[in-house]
Amino acid sequence: MNEREKQRMTCEEFEIAGLDLRGATRNGAQDAEAWEHLRGCGRCAALHENWRLLQDDLHAIGAESRDTEISGRVELRLRQEFRTQHKTVKIRRAAVITSWGLAAAALLVVAVTWTTWRHTNGSGSGKGSPIVVRAGQRVAPEVTNTATDQSGGTDETLLASNDSEEFTLLPGDVPGTLEDGTVVQVRMQRGSLGAFGLAVNEERAADWIQVDLLVGEDGQPQAVRLPQSNSN
Amino acid sequence: MIDPILKDDVLLRKSARGDEEAFVQLYRRHQAPLFRFALRMTGNRWAAEEVVQDVFMTLMRDPKKFDVERGTLGGYLYGIARNRIMKHQERLPRELPLDPEVEEGNAPLAGLSDEKTPAQWVELKQRREMVRDAVMQLPVEFREAVVLCELEELSYEEAAAALECPIGTIRSRLHRGRALLLAKLEILRDVPKRVSAGR
Numbered sequence: 001m002n003e004r005e006k007q008r009m010t011c012e013e014f015e016i017a018g019l020d021l022r023g024a025t026r027n028g029a030q031d032a033e034a035w036e037h038l039r040g041c042g043r044c045a046a047l048h049e050n051w052r053l054l055q056d057d058l059h060a061i062g063a064e065s066r067d068t069e070i071s072g073r074v075e076l077r078l079r080q081e082f083r084t085q086h087k088t089v090k091i092r093r094a095a096v097i098t099s100w101g102l103a104a105a106a107l108l109v110v111a112v113t114w115t116t117w118r119h120t121n122g123s124g125s126g127k128g129s130p131i132v133v134r135a136g137q138r139v140a141p142e143v144t145n146t147a148t149d150q151s152g153g154t155d156e157t158l159l160a161s162n163d164s165e166e167f168t169l170l171p172g173d174v175p176g177t178l179e180d181g182t183v184v185q186v187r188m189q190r191g192s193l194g195a196f197g198l199a200v201n202e203e204r205a206a207d208w209i210q211v212d213l214l215v216g217e218d219g220q221p222q223a224v225r226l227p228q229s230n231s232n
Numbered sequence: 233m234i235d236p237i238l239k240d241d242v243l244l245r246k247s248a249r250g251d252e253e254a255f256v257q258l259y260r261r262h263q264a265p266l267f268r269f270a271l272r273m274t275g276n277r278w279a280a281e282e283v284v285q286d287v288f289m290t291l292m293r294d295p296k297k298f299d300v301e302r303g304t305l306g307g308y309l310y311g312i313a314r315n316r317i318m319k320h321q322e323r324l325p326r327e328l329p330l331d332p333e334v335e336e337g338n339a340p341l342a343g344l345s346d347e348k349t350p351a352q353w354v355e356l357k358q359r360r361e362m363v364r365d366a367v368m369q370l371p372v373e374f375r376e377a378v379v380l381c382e383l384e385e386l387s388y389e390e391a392a393a394a395l396e397c398p399i400g401t402i403r404s405r406l407h408r409g410r411a412l413l414l415a416k417l418e419i420l421r422d423v424p425k426r427v428s429a430g431r
Contacts, residue, residue, distance in 0.1 A: 051410065057359060061367075065268060068271060069267075070280075071281055074285050081292065083252065
């Protein structure tokens with residue numbers, strides 16, 4: 001086998017590369033070899049001719065359906081779907097924005113309410129106007145060791161509330177005139193409360209207690225409050 | 233009005249932002265080859281329309297899945313179409329002809345000249361039907377290569393881009409598809425068997 005024969009295309013190689021031959025060469029050297037093989041091999045020439053006929057049929061089939069167009073309904077359906085989808089997205093986006101807005105507004109209201117309540121609460125327990133109740137108007141049920149008349153309990157009995165927030169008006173004072181009073185904290189014997197016209201449990205009259213006195217502009221005590229620490 | 237020379241990725245971005253005309257332009261740009269591919273792969277016009285519709289629905293619903301760095305939009309759409317065609321073929325048996333119009337005799341036969349006698353006309357028609365059937369019976373990967381390179385007459389490069397595979401793969405699949413076609417059609421009856429037609 002000479003060098004030239006060694007380089008010639010085999011039938012296997014022709015089957016892979018040679019079937020594309022359509023007269024005009026596309027891949028210079030390889031096509032030249034294929035043509036050369038074709039001229040010398042009857043079997044591959046027959047194969048090539050058969051393939052060429054089949055390829056003509058394939059191209060003809062391709063050409064028959066080349067002008068086939070998709071139905072216009074598909075485009076309409078896609079347009080409709082596109083609108084629906086983007087409308088839905090817009091609605092969803094609006095809903096999300098609205099929800100967040102409402103949530104933020106609710107949070108703001110809660111924050112403002114809480115701040116207001118806290119401010120009110122803080123000022124109530126501090127320097128604000130003391131809460132004054134009229135003696136005898138109410139008695140806290142848990143009051144057993146304050147300056148209450150344990151044996152009394154009638155509406156006519158003067159009782160000092162042990163609610164640390166409320167002052168009890170002393171007899172003779174007019175409610176509603178004490179907003180400008182000053183709170184004075186004093187330590188005194190429980191029996192001294194009798195001097196203000198309050199009923200005192202005699203058995204505990206010698207106890208020392210802490211008393212808040214609300215002193216009016218005239219320097220006279222007008223209401224009294226027994227802080228919780230005295231309850232125990 | 234959308235600029236007709238806008239690139240696919242630009243149109244896709246516009247479409248994702250809700251520009252209907254951009255989406256329609258993308259559809260019009262790519263639907264025809266996809267439809268023909270689907271039609272030739274399924275042999276069913278209705279199924280081919282469904283495939284194309286599914287492809288563009290997918291693009292519409294999840295446009296971010298397309299990555300311009302990884303290939304062309306055409307290739308991406310072909311990829312979706314191939315998946316849909318596979319699913320379609322898993323669901324349905326092949327029942328309908330490649331082109332119903334041709335089957336019904338409503339479409340002219342390409343290459344048919346007036347010089348042919350009725351007998352030749354019938355012979356040609358029968359042969360093409362056999363060829364169509366043989367194409368439809370090819371395994372999917374070989375059929376894809378034959379459809380794109382022989383029916384659509386795309387170059388190897390174009391077919392490789394459409395199927396997102398190397399050119400060598402296209403060559404190899406096409407070679408085996410051709411061999412299978414020749415074997416199925418028994419054109420090689422009088423030629424000593426050399427073509428490796430089996431998978």
